[in-house]
Amino acid sequence: MEFKLRGTNVIGIELLTNRDNFSVEGIKQFVSEKRQLLKGARFLILVEDYPLKREEVEELVNFFSKEEGITFCGFKTNLKENRELCVSLGVPCDISTLELEKSKERSPTEEVKLVKKTLRSGDKITSTGDLVIMGDVNPGAEVEAGGDVFVLGSLRGFVRAGIGKSEGEVRALYFEAPRLELCGKEMEFERKERFINFRAKVKSGKIKLEHLKRGI
Amino acid sequence: MADKVICITSGKGGVGKSTITANVATALAMKGYRVCAIDADIGLRNLDLVLGLENRIVYDLVHVVEGVVPPEKALVKDKRTKNLFLLPAAQTKDKSAVKPEDLVRVVEELRDKFDFIFIDSPAGIEEGFKTAVAPADTVIVVANPEMASIRDADRVIGLCEAMQKSEPKLVINKIDPKKVARGDMLDVDDVVQILSLELIGVVPEDKNMVAYINRGEPAVLFPESPAGKAMRNIAERLLGKEVPFMELKVQEGFLDKLKKLFGSE
Structure with missing residues (x-):
């Protein structure tokens, strides 16, 4: 053999x-x-x-x-x-x-959801797993996901990702939101604080922010 | 011909819905089109004041809906512009007096008699807004260059999408080039970037606007008014014409020039 x-x-x-x-x-x-x-x-x-x-x-x-x-x-x-x-x-x-x-x-019931539109104020999208948004998340829109959230546009609304998990990440091409919640940890940002190629990650209980450029 | 029934809405109050409705409707009527302006803000009517027709109202929209009079009889003819008619709102009733299907029926009765029908929507996103938007072929969203107005406009755009309406068009009202230059106000690009809609008008802040409204004279009647010119341009764009956007220049006063000369901020 x-x-x-x-x-x-x-x-x-x-x-x-x-x-x-x-x-x-x-x-x-x-x-x-x-x-x-x-x-x-x-x-x-x-x-x-x-x-x-x-x-x-x-x-x-x-x-x-x-x-x-x-x-x-x-x-x-x-x-x-x-x-x-x-x-x-x-x-x-x-x-x-x-x-x-x-x-x-990851449980077998988790989904990967693809949203192909801009989320406007008052819109709310949820996913048990990962969420990919091909558009913007405008101020007043809400996103909730059990897994990671990827925004292929501007993120100006509220995102709550990695619900109930110890590790997760949120990515956005452009970020200008006042608040973000990832794996139960809250991050607050100053008014007019803007990031390009934004990435927030929680690993081993620590939050890590990565971005190409701060402000424009 | 472009879309015939146009609803002007915003979500937030006080952004200039009635002013834009009155002025764009007047501008089109001045060009010879038969135009009807319907005030759908039941209980808080203003459009008659902006057009200066408040003392000519006999019947209103609620009378028409209740079948007291046919729509033609409730129309108020404008005193200056001969092709402009107003269907006023009732002041003594509330928004629940007119249902979406009622307004759709009234608009259908008027559709053949006019080239354009404008509906002035109430503020908010409740029943009154839904009624105003229901008969519209196209929706124009009015926003001021400030975050509160933009967020409300964004919500309204989302609701229009949910109601299967075609993509609304955007008018930015009360923009002040001086404040934009100072960085105190969002500029046109910022607003368009967030709302991502087709822009059909940018109306600058006009210090005489309050006087025009109080006198019941639409700004489009005055060639010297910058806001009037911007709203005449909106009318042209609604007719499908390509009109360049007005250049918003900061007008320097004597003091500003003096300050610049001595290099102080």
């Missing part, structure tokens, strides 16, 4: 397996063949979409304990049950960070 490897000797090498190619005997044979290549490296097995069985984990751990020269560091997986099984057996197992972010930040 042929498997793919990822990574370097310095940082660590991952053996990529999934539902189609996972087999204990196959892994054992592959590792025996590549023993020279894996010598001295941290070694991980990435298991995607395949629920591991207790005996498979035990057999692999046993196998690697006899393999000298290979430092077996455990599993990496996208399934919670695999992690729980490994933890119960005392074997290190990480949930893939990408999957972790996905499960934390």
Whole structure:
């Protein structure tokens, strides 16, 4: 059985397996063949979409304990049950960070909404997920989104983005709004404060403002 | 011919809806077109005052809607401009006296008899506004170069879009070149950028306007009035003619020149 490897000797090498190619005997044979290549490296097995069985984990751990020269560091997986099984057996197992972010930040009901018009005073647009506005947001208009908000025009109205989230961003080609709410954090701007290519971002609980030019 | 039934609205009060209605209607009537101006501001009628016809009113719009008289009988003929007629609003009733379908019916009855019908809308975005806009082929939004007026105008434009009306046209009223030059007032470009509508008129602030209104004489009757000239230009543009916008120059007084000479701000 042929498997793919990822990574370097310095940082660590991952053996990529999934539902189609996972087999204990196959892994054992592959590792025996590549023993020279894996010598001295941290070694991980990435298991995607395949629920591991207790005996498979035990057999692999046993196998690697006899393999000298290979430092077996455990599993990496996208399934919670695999992690729980490994933890119960005392074997290190990480949930893939990408999957972790996905499960934390984006639910399957979230939408991406595209609005192709200028939002005028009194208009209100909401989206459970991201919102892209191909037009302006005029003073008195309101925008609410569970995800990020991108305004391909002038943003002069009120935007509340990243509702209920810890990370998010608002972008606008031109920004002249008095107030902005992002991930529950409020930002206030001075009258006549204008930004070109404006970007407000909340990451790790901190607000970051980026812009090409302040004022015109 | 361009659109026939034109509603003039703004959202905010006091921006000059009635003044623009009276003046543009007079300007078109002076050119020989048969024009009717309908005051849809029931309960707060003003258009008769601006046109100087307040003492000639016998019947009003509510009488027409209630079927007391036919629309032709309620029309008041202008004393100076022979092709101009006014259908006044009732002063003793309120906005609920005329429903949108009532005004649509009245306008349909008058449509064939006139080249242009202007409807002067009340301020606000409630029933009265909806009634005034309902029969219109086109809507003209009047805005002053200040944020409160622009925000209200923007709301009205949104409501017109929701009512499936064609894109409104924009008139900027009471612009003061001196204040614009000082940076105290938004300029024409700022307003057009926010409202993104076709501009059909820029009317400068005119110190004589209050006097014209109090005398009941539309400014378009006076060739020396800059506001009158701007409103005659709006009439030309409504006829589909290409008229360049007036250059708004800052007029320097003797004191300004003296200050400049000595270099003080």
